[in-house]
Amino acid sequence: MKAWTRWQDWVALVAGLYAALSPIWVDTTHEGGAVASLIVLGALLVVTSLVSLARAAGAVTEWLIALWGVLLFIAPWVITYTGHSGAAWTSWVVGVIAVLAGLSVGATGELTHRRAVTH
Numbered sequence: 001m002k003a004w005t006r007w008q009d010w011v012a013l014v015a016g017l018y019a020a021l022s023p024i025w026v027d028t029t030h031e032g033g034a035v036a037s038l039i040v041l042g043a044l045l046v047v048t049s050l051v052s053l054a055r056a057a058g059a060v061t062e063w064l065i066a067l068w069g070v071l072l073f074i075a076p077w078v079i080t081y082t083g084h085s086g087a088a089w090t091s092w093v094v095g096v097i098a099v100l101a102g103l104s105v106g107a108t109g110e111l112t113h114r115r116a117v118t119h
Helices: 007-024 032-055 059-078 085-107 110-116
Strands: none
Touching: 007 032, 007 059, 007 085, 032 059, 032 085, 059 085
């Protein structure tokens, strides 16, 4: 697999950008935890996706993308911002998208192919 071509990493990148920038348009009034978790986890998702896109090798980044997705999904309950529906729904939707994107690389067999073919 060539660098910058895997669609799953592009999906994770866009989802991470959306999460990181969402406090601009999502209501997070008086909830610093929501803002911090969306920005930090979104940024981690973006950075991990970029590394995965650039290197086009390594299972670690795919698992990290899935991990950031899980953390985004549970953040509204752990950090207690479920009352802010916009921020909570953003975390839940982006979290599910990131988990699916991270795990789908292994399901499609691309990860196995990448490990078998080294250049």
